[in-house]
Amino acid sequence: MANWLSALSRTRKLFSDTLAKLWKGGAPEGITLDELEENLLRADVPVPLVGELMAHLKREARHGGAAAVAVLRRQLRAALGDHAAFAWAAATKPRAILIVGVNGSGKTTTCAKLAHLARNNGQQVLLGAGDTFRAAGVEQLKWWAHHLQCDVVAGAAGADAAAVAFDAVAAAQARGTDVLLLDTAGRMHTRTPLMQELQKVAGALAKKMPGAPHEVWLVLDATLGQNALSQARQFHAAIPLTGAIIAKVDGSSKAGFVFAVAQELGVPVRFIGLGEGEDDLQPFEADKFVDALLGAEQASA
Ligand SMILES: Nc1nc2c(ncn2[C@@H]2O[C@H](COP(=O)(O)OP(=O)(O)OP(=O)(O)O)[C@@H](O)[C@H]2O)c(=O)[nH]1
Ligand SMILES: [Mg+2]
Numbered sequence: 038m039a040n041w042l043s044a045l046s047r048t049r050k051l052f053s054d055t056l057a058k059l060w061k062g063g064a065p066e067g068i069t070l071d072e073l074e075e076n077l078l079r080a081d082v083p084v085p086l087v088g089e090l091m092a093h094l095k096r097e098a099r100h101g102g103a104a105a106v107a108v109l110r111r112q113l114r115a116a117l118g119d120h121a122a123f124a125w126a127a128a129t130k131p132r133a134i135l136i137v138g139v140n141g142s143g144k145t146t147t148c149a150k151l152a153h154l155a156r157n158n159g160q161q162v163l164l165g166a167g168d169t170f171r172a173a174g175v176e177q178l179k180w181w182a183h184h185l186q187c188d189v190v191a192g193a194a195g196a197d198a199a200a201v202a203f204d205a206v207a208a209a210q211a212r213g214t215d216v217l218l219l220d221t222a223g224r225m226h227t228r229t230p231l232m233q234e235l236q237k238v239a240g241a242l243a244k245k246m247p248g249a250p251h252e253v254w255l256v257l258d259a260t261l262g263q264n265a266l267s268q269a270r271q272f273h274a275a276i277p278l279t280g281a282i283i284a285k286v287d288g289s290s291k292a293g294f295v296f297a298v299a300q301e302l303g304v305p306v307r308f309i310g311l312g313e314g315e316d317d318l319q320p321f322e323a324d325k326f327v328d329a330l331l332g333a334e335q336a337s338a
Contacts, residue, residue: 038312038314038316038317039287039311039312039314039317040311041311041319041325041326041328041329042328042329042332043287043311044286044287044309044311044312044329045286045287045292045326045329045330047287047288047289047290047292048080048289048290048291048292048293048330049329049330049331049332050290051076051079051080051290052073052076052077052079052080053332055069055072055073055076056073056106056331056332058102059073059102059103059105059106060102060103060106061102062101062102063101063102064098064099064100064101064102065094065098065101065102065105069102070091070094070095070098070105073091073094073109074087074091077090077293079290080290080291080292080293080330081262081263081291081292081293081294081297082293082294082296083263083293083294083296083297083300083301086116086296086297086300089112090109090112090113093108093109093112094108094109106331109331110327110331113296113327113330113331114323114324114327116296116299116300117295117296117299117306117323117326117327118299118300118323119305119323120299120305120306120307120321120322120323121305122320122322123280123307123308123320125155125158125159125160125215125216126158126159126160127215127251129248129251130213130214130215131163131206131209131210131214131215131216131217131246132215132216132217132251132252133206133209133217133219133242133246133249133250133251133252134151134216134217134218134219134250134251134252134253134254135219135221135238135239135242135250135252135253135254135276136148136151136218136219136220136221136254136256136282137221137224137235137253137254137255137256137272137276137278138221138223138255138256138257138258138268138272139223139224139225139226139258139268140223140224140225141223141258142223142256142257142258142265142284143256143258143282143284143285143310144168144220144221144223144256145168145174145177145178145181145220146181146284146310146313147256147282147284147308147310147318148164148178148181148218148219148220149164149178149181149182149184149185149315150308150310150314150315150316150317150318151218151308151318152164152181152182152185152187152216152218153185153315153316153318154308154318155215155216155218156185156187160215160216161212161213161214161215161216162187162188162214162215162216162217162218163187163188163189163190163205163208163209163212163214163216163217163218164178164181164182164187164188164189164190164217164218164219164220165189165190165191165201165202165205165206165209165217165218165219165220166178166179166189166190166191166192166201166220167198167201167202167205167219167220167221167222167238168198168220168221168222168223169192169193169194169195169196169197169198169201169222170194170198170222170223171194171222172194174194174220174222175191175192175194178191178220179191181315184315185315188212188214190204190205190208192204198221198222198234198237198238199234199237199238199240199241200241202219202238202241202242203241203242203244203245205217205219206241206242206245206246206249207245210245210246219238219242219250221235221238226267226268226271226272226275227271232271232272232275232276233275235275235276236275236276239253239276251279252279252280253276253277253278253279253280254278254279254280254281254282254307254308255268255269255272255273255278255280255281255282255304256281256282256284257269257281257282257283257284257298258284258285259283259284259285259286259288259289259291259292259294259295259310260285260288260289260291261291261294262289262291262293262294263291263294263297265294265298266294266297266298266301266302269281269298269302270301270302273302273303273304278302278304279304280304280305280306280307280308281298281302281304281305281306281307282306282307282308282309282310282318283295283298283306283308283309283310283321284310285310286309286310286311287310287311287312287317292330293330295309295326299323305321306321307320307321308320308321309321309326
């Protein structure tokens with residue numbers, strides 16, 4: 038199982054030298070703060086936030102390097118806001134969760150990881166193979182279902198995704214399942230017909246079960262950094278999102294974009310993907326994220 042510290046190492050590495058200097062030194066010189074500013078920008082922390090951080094740090098610099106790092110930590114934590122843990126247990130049964138995103142963002146793997154996590158939280162889970170675009174998409178989810186020993190509902194490749202969604206929620210109702218996780222095909226946020234198809238899928242769920250989908254979670258690829266943000270806005274406009282999931286944080290040196298997601302998208306960051314295995318998805322925790330970004334030594338300040 039991957040941990041936060043190792044998963045965030047690529048991003049942390051960008052500014053760890055500068056932080057080490059701050060940590061050890063007295064009042065930081067302007068040049069060290071300039072270096073830190075550049076590092077934060079390279080880590081894809083959004084520009085306005087970096088501006089705010091630097092203004093604070095310059096004011097606090099006379100208190101010494103360690104104090105500056107403590108300020109940085111506090112400010113970064115505050116910038117993430119509150120992300121209450123998702124409560125798996127709920128009165129609604131089944132809860133239909135729609136997983137959406139662009140091609141290759143990590144949706145299918147995330148569905149499998151979520152199934153694993155939900156079951157560890159005492160939920161009975163059904164997977165729905167709503168990616169009917171490609172036979173390989175269905176096969177990939179079936180592979181995971183077999184690996185996890187989890188039930189899966191799948192149509193034939195090329196089937197209508199909305200029909201599969203309808204069947205999946207019907208099966209979840211009939212079986213008394215707690216959670217239905219519906220995978221969908223990757224789609225470009227700029228392609229209107231594909232976004233309309235997503236609305237059709239959501240409509241099919243609602244037709245069978247009023248109120249469904251109960252959650253719509255967008256999977257974002259952390260290696261894209263802030264480039265993923267325009268995708269997020271367009272998905273949100275086409276189908277109201279209830280949360281974001283940040284996948285592939287372990288492969289990214291741009292994890293600072295999570296601050297942009299938290300501040301600009303207006304939906305909670307629910308989970309974070311720290312690796313490829315089924316137990317490499319964890320509920321997003323702002324404290325852990327900032328600690329892993331700044332490193333253990335700084336975290337104890
Ligand atoms: N390192 C790492 N790899 C991940 C993570 N999540 C997904 N991946 C990998 O990213 C690749 C794409 O993942 P998929 O789950 O197939 O992505 P998808 O969004 O379903 O792709 P399409 O269905 O083609 O749109 C796979 O090789 C996954 O193993 C993660 O958190 N960390
Ligand atoms: Mg997929």
